[in-house]
Amino acid sequence: MMNQTAIFIDAGFVLSLGGHKVAGTTLRSAFTTHYESLVRGIVQTVKKNTGLNNLRVYWYDASKDGLFTEQHKRIGLIPGVKVRLGRISYNGEQKGVDLRLALDLVGVARNRSASIAYLLSGDDDLAEAVEEAQDLGMKVVLLGVAKSDSRLGVASVAEHLALTADYIETVPDQLLDSAFTKVLEWDKSHSEKTSLIANSPIAPITKTTTKPLMPTPAVMAQKNIARTAAEIEAEAEVIYSSGGESPGYQGSAAYEQKELTAAEEIGAKVAQSWLASTTQSEVVELVADKPQLPPEIDRTLLKDCAQVLGEWKTDQQTIRRTLRGAFWDYLDRIM
Template sequence: MTNQTAIFIDAGFLLSLGGHRVAGTTLRTAFITQYESLVRGIVQTVKKNTGLSNLRVYWYDASKDGLFTEQHKRIGLIPGVKVRLGRISYNGEQKGVDLRLALDLVGVARNRSASTAYLVSGDDDLAEAVEEAQDLGMKVVLLGIAKPESRLGVASVAEHLALTADAIEILPDQLLDSAFNRVLEWDPDHSEKSARIAEAASAANSTTPAHKSAAPTPAIMAQRPAVNPHVQPGVQAEIIYSSDTHRQGYQGNAAYEQKELGIAQEIGSRVAESWLALTTQTEVVEIIADKPQLPPEIDRTLLKDCAQVLGEWKTDQQKIRRALRGAFWDHLDRLM
């Protein structure tokens, strides 16, 4: 077997964690990724840890109909990178990404093209492919983002996958800080321009009933005081992330459940706020028209952001999902 490495990157996994780290949300419009420096930094990290040259970086993502976007083309032109695409289903879910990664991992091991694979993913579904590659003589190392409070020490990695891998290593904080940058939400000039657009739209719709007027832009929304939709006016409230489950009115499991629902509600409101700050008035009008159905990208962001805080299995609970989506709509409704 050739004594070199191969790197397999689940782009959805890496971008979600990196974006959430700098922007507090997995919404891709909320952060900018420097792909060249990110890929180069990962390759350098692996080489520093192993002393080996790298065969190739395999980059797995999804797109509509599995076709290359301009972004995917730019990533594919980075030296040493092979882009492999799955497709996005009608409801916004990735299809075929894990299968492609698993087949490539086992294929590289079977062809004895690399002695060590570095896997940037946390999906439990890859555990069998990891074991197959190991049986063929390949060492498989997970490369993740540090999360000290996690039992595994890394973020969003399934325990079964972690137990299957030969080792877990961490991406340097310096690399993540340089490769992921939060988008500036709103500058004064942009706000002023958006306010003028909103005023023009309001004038154009002045003959329609008030409840059908144009949606306000983020510039106008920012001028309104924030209100917690789950609290009566004049009553202060706070969401507690600690383990204190003995708040007045609730005890034991009931208190813990209320805390989790409160966290989900705050996440839903925060995603709505981030989305509003980075969207256009037309997009606001369109999403309101489709209510209560959310665009797949936003729904996926709500679930991923919640999973970062509460964990995947909690996010699968319907009451948590209802709280997330309800809080998103509540945040929009109170600004209309």
């Protein structure tokens, strides 16, 4: 077996961790990723830990119909990087990403192309592929982001996957700080291109206009969303969900108030981040489908919550309803 490493990166996993660290949300439009810096930093970390040369960096992501976007082309042109794409399904879920990663991991082990695989993912579904690669003589190391309050010591990694791997290492905090940048404010050129003027006056009501124009996303995102714990506890809030569940849940019925408060804060923050990088027409479309949420927003709510409360609590329907309700509550308050 070749005495070198191979690096397998689940893009959704890495981008979620980096984005949440610098921007407080996994919503990709809320942060900018410096891919060259990220890949270079990961390769250098592995080189420092092993002293071995790297065969290749495999980058796994999803796109519509599995076709390369301009972003994926840019990543694919980074020396030593191979981009592998799954598909985004009709309902917005990734399909085939884990399968491609698993096949490549086992394939590299079977061909004896590398002696150590570094895996940047937290998905429990990869555990069987890890064991198969190990049976073929390859060591498999999980490379994650340190989290002191996690029992595993790393963020968002399934326990079964962690137990399957040979050992766990972490990337330096400064790597994420340098590779990810928070989108701080509404982009002026974007506003001009979409004909959105942040300080536009309310349109007068005429015979053909039944209500004032909706404020632009830039204006809405700047409004204060501060809510005290007393306000949250006092509200008998109606909760909407994208799964068609009936409204009517009131927080303290099943969970500690601090967990529900955290979920509400996360839902409001996702709404604020989304509004800061969207267009007025997209806001209109979203409101028209209320209480349904687009899959991208729903996934972001769940990922952000998992970063704070943990995967198992995010799986609870009560927490999910609270997240979705807080998102809509934020929009209701500022529109």
